């Protein structure tokens with residue numbers, strides 16, 4: 001059940017080089033020096049593909065953004081920024097983002113501890129050849145004081161239709177913030193929740209160890225998981241007919257529509273995903289719906305069609321693609 | 333209050349000068365302030381040239397190493413460099429107090445190479461030095477470092 005609710009885990013460490021102005025206050029020459037030093041250090045450790053953002057086409061950057069490998073801030077800095085991506089796409093090291101270095105690891109399911117271990121090892125190796133900005137009292141120094149100390153943000157991505165449909169989001173946000181954690185829309189700062197996806201992460205970075213922070217986020221995610229299961233049961237007990245109708249209507253539109261936008265498709269696929277999770281609709285393979293959710297953005301549809309489509313062409317292509325995948329998947 | 337210089341007109345320009353702890357107050361009328369030559373209107377606008385230090389209290393805290401000012405920090409929420417943490421120490425601590433559970437780092441320390449033996453750490457350090465020597469095309473130094481690394485590795489294997 002966990003894996004249907006806890007979609008993914010992300011660890012991020014922020015680091016800066018000693019004796020270099022932070023990215024927001026730098027000049028082209030120093031920024032390029034930072035990029036070169038970090039890329040040199042990275043080329044010595046494990047298998048990373050190194051990219052300078054200015055050499056990447058905008059649709060490639062866009063796709064990396066959707067896959068959470070880079071941030072929009074990194075794209076904004078594309079004249080000076082770069083990214084190193086591991087062969088299996090789980091680790092990415094951004095250079096000249098808000099901080100000189102942002103090391104991050106993204107794993108599926110509830111996997112924060114493992115993600116932290118992976119990043120901690122890489123950080124160790126980078127720290128052996130780079131001089132990080134560090135203060136004995138304040139720890140690792142970051143461009144924004146909200147990240148100082150550990151430089152750690154541990155986040156868990158959660159699929160919470162039960163809590164959403166029973167109108168308990170605000171209560172969850174209140175409870176979570178009392179632990180010093182925060183809830184965001186799935187796609188990072190400032191974004192709103194779409195497709196019932198939420199991101200739970202630590203708000204503080206100083207005064208607790210990395211292990212304590214990871215532990216706190218993980219145990220909170222598990223508590224929310226319990227609440228989500230209870231909310232889903234409540235929905236089934238009180239609104240089963242209504243919910244079944246919603247799920248089957250969503251399935252009906254997805255299997256028969258002629259054109260569909262990303263946002264409508266996201267909303268309807270999320271309903272089908274919920275329906276499959278709680279057995280209101282039987283699918284041969286539930287993971288197909290999660291896969292579709294990752295692959296219907298304009299960038300992904302363009303890539304899949306191998307053409308630069310207009311918006312209407314794209315909406316038709318998306319409808320045809322989703323229909324084809326989903327129709328073959330239902331068990332009656 | 334009458335002007336210190338002509339002792340006739342009302343004094344409208346007041347200044348306090350602190351020289352080595354010796355505080356002198358000066359009160360001048362508009363005429364004397366202008367004719368005095370001690371400060372022209374232009375000087376008055378330029379705090380650097382003002383002999384009276386009118387604007388001392390307006391000088392913004394600025395980071396010596398990167399030039400970032402307090403208002404840069406307030407506007408962006410970001411600091412300009414690592415040294416800014418010292419420059420704006422008290423203001424940063426005030427804002428950290430609101431969001432952080434404590435103001436002392438207790439997590440992973442810099443160069444906390446746990447799990448590595450002393451000689452492994454030594455080898456890592458030498459390998460970085462070796463790379464730098466090669467980059468600087470100092471091949472004599474490079475071969476010396478290489479010998480040390482080999483010796484350490486052999487000692488490890490025994």
Ligand SMILES: [Zn+2]
Pocket residue numbers: 335336337338339340341360361362363364365
């Ligand atoms: Zn006078």
Ligand SMILES: [Zn+2]
Pocket residue numbers: 395396397398399400411412413414415416
């Ligand atoms: Zn500074």
